[in-house]
Amino acid sequence: MKTTPIYGMMAEFDSPSDLVAAAHKSHEAGYKKIDAYSPFPIEDLAEAIHCTNHVPLVTLIGACIGGLSGYLLQYWVAVITYPINVGGRPYHSWPSFIVVTFELTILFGGIAAVFGMLALNGLPMPYHPVFNVPRFAMATKDRFFLIIFSSDPNYSPAGVRQFLESLGPRSIAEVPS
């Protein structure tokens, strides 16, 4: 018999408090490769599953590139490649370059924040194994899910199922990969 590879084991909860508690317990029980799904952001949950976040760094880099390129572009145009002498005023008239520098800082920073966030999250990703669980459609409405990935060193189908059952979930499902 051909068996489909398993992506993980998923438990469904009714409230954000249950999910946060379950995530903490999984971590204490030694399961490190876990994830949780909720219909809205939960600050405590991010702590419970130990997320990394490089979005601020990406945004800072984007904003710096935007500001620098904005200023250098104007300097290059106004001083080097297309200098226009207006009544003997200096070519490098930096106060009038501030606005465009500022706008490009914001523009590049904003674009970096959004696309950086999407890239770090691996989005867009139309297909994902968790969508194989029919009840997972409720994750965007009012249900809260916890998954223990099969890549976790402590993963064993029976052991994980037993552990998840001890958390008192509403349902448990195996997620085919």
Place this chain on the structure above:
Amino acid sequence: MADRMEDVEVENRKAPVIEPGYTFGTVTDKISAIVLTRPTSTGWFIGFGAGFVLTMMMLFAIGYLVVKGTGIWGINIPVGWGFAIVNFVWWIGIGHAGTLISAILLLLRQSWRNSINRFAEAMTLFAVASAGIFPLIHTGRPWLAYWMFPYPNTMNYWPQFRSPLLWDVFAVSTYFTISLLFWFIGLVPDLATLRDRSQNRAAQIIYGMLALGWRGSARHWHRYESAYLLLAGLATPLVLSVHTVVSFDFAISIVPGWHTTIFPPYFVAGAIYSGFAMVLMLAIPIRKLYALEDFITDRHLQNSAKVMLATGWIVAYGYGIEAFMGWYGGNRYDVFTLWNRLHGPYAFLYYLLLACNIFIPQLLWIRKLRTSTVGLFLVALVILVGMWLERFVIIVMSLHRDFLTSSWGMYYPTRWDWMTYIGTIGMFLTAMFLFVRILPMISIFEMRTLLPEAEVKAE
């Protein structure tokens, strides 16, 4: 003081941000049903149709403009800026309230914003799009508008970065891009909700593509929240800069009545003033038509009214300082500009402006009016008219009589000016009608966070 605090608390208790009794499920169902299951009402078709007809009128007016040139408008020498720039500044200003609500109130942790930010952001986008049309067609040769952007070209030419008009190109295009990103990023989790809720295959595919495969992972939410906050932090100085840069178009020139340092703050306050008026004019009928009084409560309307009162006074202060500096500065041209506003051929518009922007809005001090939707709607309409008049007064009344009496003139808008202006209102309404029909007009996931059950209880 203690009594006053209690009064405020009583008022807040009376008007909650979201009516009690809702759960994650019912909030989701109620908002997504408007898009997914509710039959499209006749009223929607009438409103959309009216907006669409006006949009076609605008396209006709622009088509004729492209054929004939800007001579079909009322602009002339000395009044070269006319309706196009009046409408541009008016629309851009309206957009500002959306960003204020979505970004600044987010940073200030004003959670009441959660039920009005989505459509206020949509309003921003459509208002900025309407605004963008005007300088584009005002160039006279809109097909060459890309010359304003710095790119290597065979003409061996580069834009003039010392010009406020070029700053405007950068400010407005950045504003539009960031507003679009902010709006779309806010929509992604709700699009995933629609993807999972819809029964229709085509809708599932379209919403599914737009949702980018969002699955609500805690890791994703964590980065999402920080990107959203950072975007709000970037949008806050941006929105203040946009109307500042727009005011530089005037303030950096030497035209009497334009060359003043009060312009940037007074333009920004005016922008938020008119923007909140537009928010109210949209929110009041929408919450009635779609029975959303539980989500867009009286508290939202009251708060918007209070913001209008506050910004209205900043605008009034701006008018006062303009008049005072005209007189106190002693520059004969500035004194004349003031005289011309009070006694010149367009004086009635100046008095109408004072009535619309300063005197009538004082009715908002009356609590009864702040809680009456009809009253608020009418005051908002008056403010929008007033803010349009303000731009007309600034632009036309300063240009039509400047330094030399020999170069004085009068400006009268033509039918093409009116058709274009009213047409953009139609385009704005068309876009708003489409938006409320096909996208969730209230941010579902942010509404969920407002519910009491969203609180994580410690064990």
